[in-house]
Amino acid sequence: MGVRVTVHGGNREIGGNKILVETGDGGVFLDFGKSYTIEDQFFEVPWNPPFHIPSLLSVGALPDIPGLYRHEPGEHRYAVVVSQPHLDHVGYVPLLSPGTPVITGVDTKNLVDIRLESMQTSWDSEIDHLDWQLLRTGGAVELPDSDIKIIPIHVDHSVPASYGFIVEAGGMCIAYTGDIRMHGARPDLSEDFLNELRAKPVDILLCEGTRVRPAEDPDIKFLQDMAANLHLRMGGDIPQPVQVDCATEHDVRDALEQTMKDSHGAADPIDAEVYTKGREKWEQQLVDDWTAHGGDVYWGLDGRSELRNMAEHYVIVSPSCVGVLPELAYRAHPCDVTFVLSKSEAFNEEMLISFDRMLHWLRLYGCNEYKVIHVSGHASPADLQTVVEAANPNLLVPIHTRFPELMTPWHDSVRVPEPSGVVDLS
Numbered sequence: 197m198g199v200r201v202t203v204h205g206g207n208r209e210i211g212g213n214k215i216l217v218e219t220g221d222g223g224v225f226l227d228f229g230k231s232y233t234i235e236d237q238f239f240e241v242p243w244n245p246p247f248h249i250p251s252l253l254s255v256g257a258l259p260d261i262p263g264l265y266r267h268e269p270g271e272h273r274y275a276v277v278v279s280q281p282h283l284d285h286v287g288y289v290p291l292l293s294p295g296t297p298v299i300t301g302v303d304t305k306n307l308v309d310i311r312l313e314s315m316q317t318s319w320d321s322e323i324d325h326l327d328w329q330l331l332r333t334g335g336a337v338e339l340p341d342s343d344i345k346i347i348p349i350h351v352d353h354s355v356p357a358s359y360g361f362i363v364e365a366g367g368m369c370i371a372y373t374g375d376i377r378m379h380g381a382r383p384d385l386s387e388d389f390l391n392e393l394r395a396k397p398v399d400i401l402l403c404e405g406t407r408v409r410p411a412e413d414p415d416i417k418f419l420q421d422m423a424a425n426l427h428l429r430m431g432g433d434i435p436q437p438v439q440v441d442c443a444t445e446h447d448v449r450d451a452l453e454q455t456m457k458d459s460h461g462a463a464d465p466i467d468a469e470v471y472t473k474g475r476e477k478w479e480q481q482l483v484d485d486w487t488a489h490g491g492d493v494y495w496g497l498d499g500r501s502e503l504r505n506m507a508e509h510y511v512i513v514s515p516s517c518v519g520v521l522p523e524l525a526y527r528a529h530p531c532d533v534t535f536v537l538s539k540s541e542a543f544n545e546e547m548l549i550s551f552d553r554m555l556h557w558l559r560l561y562g563c564n565e566y567k568v569i570h571v572s573g574h575a576s577p578a579d580l581q582t583v584v585e586a587a588n589p590n591l592l593v594p595i596h597t598r599f600p601e602l603m604t605p606w607h608d609s610v611r612v613p614e615p616s617g618v619v620d621l622s
């Protein structure tokens with residue numbers, strides 16, 4: 197048998213990557229991510245979440261491969277490599293059977309651990325039963341008793357410790373981008389990956405295509421119509437976005453710094469005390485490291501009752517602003533606030549409803565405009581074509597995209613995975 201490639205997740209969906217590369221001697225999954233697209237169709241957190249492995253198998257969120265999972269462990273046939281800490285790439289790893297080799301970067305594993313330490317854990321988050329094998333760029337792993345070798349090369353993405361991989365399997369060279377961008381904080385990392393692709397005779401390139409979409413995307417149109425209706429419901433005085441043009445992550449940093457300087461809060465940091473109450477160990481470490489490098493931290497996620505006073509002096513960084521805004525508004529409003537939105541636009545209905553809630557809170561504040569300072573974690577279509585040119589593969593396989601056909605003009609031999617996930621390599 198030659199090499200087989202099956203895209204069990206990440207086929208016509210953004211995320212949920214589970215790409216099986218098999219030879220006669222063994223196999224490896226490139227990522228084992230959570231399929232948000234499928235889970236959202238059947239489950240709803242917290243009311244009816246998936247509650248065990250069979251519930252995920254039954255809706256097709258997991259590939260139905262006997263022995264792969266911890267509820268019915270069998271012979272270990274497959275290793276798993278993890279390209280980055282985002283759940284759409286690592287989220288189903290905890291479900292794998294005991295002893296499954298999981299190969300990833302040293303800091304990728306650290307970030308997975310940090311999530312476990314800092315977030316609520318559940319039946320689907322335990323990872324100590326796995327055989328973690330950690331490596332860095334420059335290292336490589338040969339799977340025992342097989343003809344498969346894994347070579348990780350760092351790339352830049354919206355989370356640190358992200359990797360692309362070159363997999364040498366059954367005499368073939370398969371390159372996998374993971375999630376990649378060229379306009380991030382460390383474009384040199386992605387460039388290292390591209391240079392490695394240029395140096396290798398790549399047979400198959402598995403290339404992400406998150407931002408590949410048609411000019412008239414029906415889903416975007418649907419969300420725009422929904423947003424317009426929500427605005428109509430709000431009546432007047434809807435907080436307006438002020439887009440700050442940013443091409444790179446460096447632009448984002450500069451724009452954020454300028455915004456903080458211009459706002460009242462950062463002008464007088466002298467008497468600002470670092471807020472430590474209730475801080476987790478990893479948070480304290482982060483703060484110590486950051487301040488040791490000359491950074492200032494005004495980070496208040498705990499001690500909500502103090503937030504009202506702090507708001508005059510502090511920059512409050514919150515992954516979920518809806519958790520912080522109510523407390524501020526509850527104390528006093530209107531309240532002089534500079535609000536920066538630094539995250540991707542809503543890409544589904546639930547996110548749009550959350551966003552609408554945020555607009556209500558901002559309006560309650562008397563905040564009639566907010567700044568949008570953000571760049572994507574993913575390469576533009578033009579930059580992805582540079583990746584394809586660098587790899588110059590025999591076959592291009594689009595993954596992690598809703599519109600794989602739109603990548604067919606990029607190369608004379610593009611293979612869109614079949615609905616079953618099988619990739620025709622002939």
Ligand SMILES: [Zn+2]
Binds near residue numbers: 210282285
């Ligand atoms: Zn992803």
